[in-house]
Amino acid sequence: MNDKLEEKIPIPNSVTRRTPRQPDGDGFLVCCSGGVRAIQQDKDVWFIDPVFDVGPCAKGVISVLQVQALLKQSGLKEIAFHRTGWLKGEYHSSWSPIVPGRKNHMIGPADIWSQIAGNLARARTASEIKTLDKPSHRQLAALLDARGETERLAQSISLSLRNMDMSIEQIAEFYNEQLANHMASGLLDGRRSGTTLDQMLYAHVHAFFMHLGAARDYLATLIGFRLGKDLQKKDSLARLVDVLRTDDFGKDALLDIFTGRGYLRKKATSTNKVEVAGWLAEVTDLRNLLMHKRPYGARFAEHMGYAVAVDAANGLYRYTRPIVLDDGEHDVLDLILQHYRTACSLFFDCAERSGLDSDVLTLTDADIISVEVTSN
Numbered sequence: 622m623n624d625k626l627e628e629k630i631p632i633p634n635s636v637t638r639r640t641p642r643q644p645d646g647d648g649f650l651v652c653c654s655g656g657v658r659a660i661q662q663d664k665d666v667w668f669i670d671p672v673f674d675v676g677p678c679a680k681g682v683i684s685v686l687q688v689q690a691l692l693k694q695s696g697l698k699e700i701a702f703h704r705t706g707w708l709k710g711e712y713h714s715s716w717s718p719i720v721p722g723r724k725n726h727m728i729g730p731a732d733i734w735s736q737i738a739g740n741l742a743r744a745r746t747a748s749e750i751k752t753l754d755k756p757s758h759r760q761l762a763a764l765l766d767a768r769g770e771t772e773r774l775a776q777s778i779s780l781s782l783r784n785m786d787m788s789i790e791q792i793a794e795f796y797n798e799q800l801a802n803h804m805a806s807g808l809l810d811g812r813r814s815g816t817t818l819d820q821m822l823y824a825h826v827h828a829f830f831m832h833l834g835a836a837r838d839y840l841a842t843l844i845g846f847r848l849g850k851d852l853q854k855k856d857s858l859a860r861l862v863d864v865l866r867t868d869d870f871g872k873d874a875l876l877d878i879f880t881g882r883g884y885l886r887k888k889a890t891s892t893n894k895v896e897v898a899g900w901l902a903e904v905t906d907l908r909n910l911l912m913h914k915r916p917y918g919a920r921f922a923e924h925m926g927y928a929v930a931v932d933a934a935n936g937l938y939r940y941t942r943p944i945v946l947d948d949g950e951h952d953v954l955d956l957i958l959q960h961y962r963t964a965c966s967l968f969f970d971c972a973e974r975s976g977l978d979s980d981v982l983t984l985t986d987a988d989i990i991s992v993e994v995t996s997n
Contacts, residue, residue: 647706651688651719654698654955655931655939656796659688671797673936677804680936695931697939700793700958701786702726716786720965730968731782733979738776740978745769774843775977781836782968788829789961792954795822800940803928809938813925822942822953823918829957830908833964837901840971844875858897858905865895874974878967904960907946917953920945 651659660668660679667688668681683691692699699719706713719726746764753760768776795818808814841858845851850864867887870880879885884901888894897905911917918924926942944953972979 642710643707643712645706645708647704649702649704652700652703652790652793652797653692654700654796654952654958655941656793656798656800657692657695657697657937657939658797659683659692669937671801671804673804673809673938677801695937697931698955698958700789700961701729703790716790718786718961718965720962720969722966723969729782729786730965730972731779731786733972734775734779734782734968736979736981737972737975737977738772738779740980741772741775742768744978745772770846771843771977774839774846777839778836778843778968781832781839782965784832785829785836785961785964788825788832789954789957791825792822792829792957795825796940796942796954799926799942800928800938803940804938809928809930809933811927811929813927815925819918819924823916826917826944826953826957827911829961830904830911833904833960834908834912836964836968837905840875840968844873844879847873847875858901862895862897866893867895868893869895874976875971878970878974882967884967900960900963904964907960910946917944922950923953 649661653659656671658670660670662668662681665684666681667683667685668679669683669688669691670679671677672680674680701719702717704715716729717727718729742765745768749764750756753764756764798818799816802816803809803814806814838857841861842852842856845856845861845864848865848869850861852860852864862885865876865885869876871877876885879901883899884897885895886898888896896902922943922945926940928938928940931937931939941952942954943950944956
């Protein structure tokens with residue numbers, strides 16, 4: 622071994638290249654299926670992106686009502702409101718799913734379950750925090766981590782839903798980039814192509830179903846806990862179904878949502894046992910396929926995507942990426958969006974009918990333990 626390599630090597634100082642930082646700014650857009658986005662420039666001033674005119678570009682100006690009409694007539698569906706920005710070089714982002722039938726689209730189910738967990742934590746720690754004098758980080762961590770079961774599960778549901786949000790956000794971003802790339806390359810006639818970024822798409826599709834399943838299992842565990850069932854050895858939907866009986870129906874508001882939506886029902890071959898049904902059975906089967914039988918991207922047709930015309934005369938196209946199921950090929954983002962909307966609706970309803978406090982947390986002077994001011 623070369624002795625010189627064992628010497629301490631100093632950081633070179635002959636040339637310094639500053640790492641660029643993004644200037645302050647923010648953006649607001651609507652992510653849609655097919656890789657299309659509507660970008661807000663000003664109040665009721667919107668652009669559609671990308672549109673084909675020699676190459677990819679954004680075209681406007683269009684009002685929000687016209688955006689809604691354009692998407693409807695084009696068969697494109699809104700996924701979420703996406704706000705992004707930079708402050709002193711730091712990126713920040715918020716994602717709010719657009720769920721049909723709901724009026725307030727600026728707060729998602731992940732936010733509501735986070736508020737539930739936060740309110741439970743505040744009520745649990747309020748008296749003890751008052752006795753702490755300049756608590757250390759370790760003391761605060763121990764106090765805040767000593768959660769009860771309902772608080773723990775509410776936070777776990779929130780984190781899993783947020784991860785699910787991020788997965789579909791990245792899939793939509795992939796679609797938008799690929800649609801622009803197809804426009805730049807002139808591949809607008811249905812010819813299929815793949816890229817080195819495909820593995821990113823496979824990972825995000827996998828992550829979406831993994832996190833949806835995790836949120837489902839945490840919610841099932843919460844239902845079991847509220848019913849007094851022992852799910853600690855196997856806290857999952859499957860375990861809940863194992864211990865549920867038809868006599869439990871009507872005993873809990875969350876369970877009532879599952880039975881009312883047709884997600885849990887009496888098993889036909891039993892007098893009192895329960896089985897998964899409806900959408901919950903469908904999405905569970907799909908998750909099991911992609912988690913345990915084969916990952917997305919394993920089929921040849923899933924290796925490539927293509928652009929198709931929605932309104933070629935006006936330069937409007939959409940990107941399509943297949944997923945192969947028993948009944949044929951589907952667009953993977955359209956399929957995920959269908960399940961995403963249903964899952965968001967379910968978790969919204971469960972939060973609102975749980976009987977738990979989901980009000981937005983408002984801090985008062987009594988809630989502030991210590992203040993540390995830094996500048997940069």
